[in-house]
Amino acid sequence: MPELPEVFTFQKYFDDHALGKKVKACHFHRPKILKEISPESFTAKIKDLSFGSSYRRGKYLFPKLEDGHHILIHFGMTGYLKYYSNPEDAPKYERMVFEFKDGNYLGFEDMRLFGQIRYIPDLEEYLSSIGIGEDALLISEADFAEQWLKASGNIKAFLMNQKIVAGLGNLYVDEICFQTKIDPRSMLKNIPKKKIAEVHKKMKTILEYAVDILPNYTDYPENWFWEWRKDGSLAPDGKTTISKSKVAGRTTYYFEGWQKRY
DNA sequence: TGTGATGTTGAATG
DNA sequence: GCATTCAACATCAC
Numbered sequence: 001m002p003e004l005p006e007v008f009t010f011q012k013y014f015d016d017h018a019l020g021k022k023v024k025a026c027h028f029h030r031p032k033i034l035k036e037i038s039p040e041s042f043t044a045k046i047k048d049l050s051f052g053s054s055y056r057r058g059k060y061l062f063p064k065l066e067d068g069h070h071i072l073i074h075f076g077m078t079g080y081l082k083y084y085s086n087p088e089d090a091p092k093y094e095r096m097v098f099e100f101k102d103g104n105y106l107g108f109e110d111m112r113l114f115g116q117i118r119y120i121p122d123l124e125e126y127l128s129s130i131g132i133g134e135d136a137l138l139i140s141e142a143d144f145a146e147q148w149l150k151a152s153g154n155i156k157a158f159l160m161n162q163k164i165v166a167g168l169g170n171l172y173v174d175e176i177c178f179q180t181k182i183d184p185r186s187m188l189k190n191i192p193k194k195k196i197a198e199v200h201k202k203m204k205t206i207l208e209y210a211v212d213i214l215p216n217y218t219d220y221p222e223n224w225f226w227e228w229r230k231d232g233s234l235a236p237d238g239k240t241t242i243s244k245s246k247v248a249g250r251t252t253y254y255f256e257g258w259q260k261r262y
Numbered sequence: 263t264g265t266g267a268t269g270t271t272g273a274a275t276g
Numbered sequence: 277g278c279a280t281t282c283a284a285c286a287t288c289a290c
Contacts, residue, residue, distance in 0.1 A: 002268070002269085003268060003269095006268080032285090032286095059269080074269085074270090075268095075269085076268095076269055076270080076285095077267070077268060077269055077270095078267090078268085078269095078287085078288095079269095093287085093288095111286085111287060111288070112267085112269095112285085112286055112287055112288080113285070113286050113287075114269055114270075114285065114286080115269090116270090152278080152279075153278095153279060153280080154280095157279085157280085160269095162269090162270085169268050169269070170267095170268055170269085171268055172268085246281085248280080248281090249280075249281060249282075250268095250269095251266080251267080
């Protein structure tokens, strides 16, 4: 689930429920999701501190502690946050939980355990160590074009690469290719330069729209990927049947022919 | 019951 | 050296 719009929503949820609250304890039901530090050390570092703000880059969420250090919450494939007051309301696949001084809890649920939590002493250093690119919602057209012109390979791999643009995942990349009518297998070097601005614009439009309406799943527009991205569906021309194959290592849906292959 | 899944990393392959 | 593919991670839904 978590691509940029979902993590954007998690950030709002985190801010609404956790900012200003003092941490009483952290409980790790599955310590595996905590990287490079023991649960005891992690807890000792943030105990009695409160969260002052949070920062998001792509799919990475960095709550900031009042002492200036950060933690990282990455949601993997199935990560989710849940705030509750009664321990009985803990989600089924909760892997760790912040217990606040005021008696409330913020649980991190992650069925498949691909998510991760880290202690980040220096945010800038961490960001550069993983080489993460600019946020997909914020990147300028000029910067996007610069990345495009120095990259190689196909457009799907390009848009999926978090070091180039941070935040897009498999579904949103398919949606961008669909809306720009570009076959995801198209090699960047063959796509006309004038398409760069269009891809950048569509990327932003799609993400901004998703961010706006995500809390209301029922409001999703009909033509979005959850409508067309499935076996047997037809392109807007009513004739082209959907194709499914692996592109850049991920299951990819596209309308061969209707989406132009450069 | 076998298959595949919205992510990331690193190794293997070409 | 580069791009691409694959396996691994752990679990569950279909």
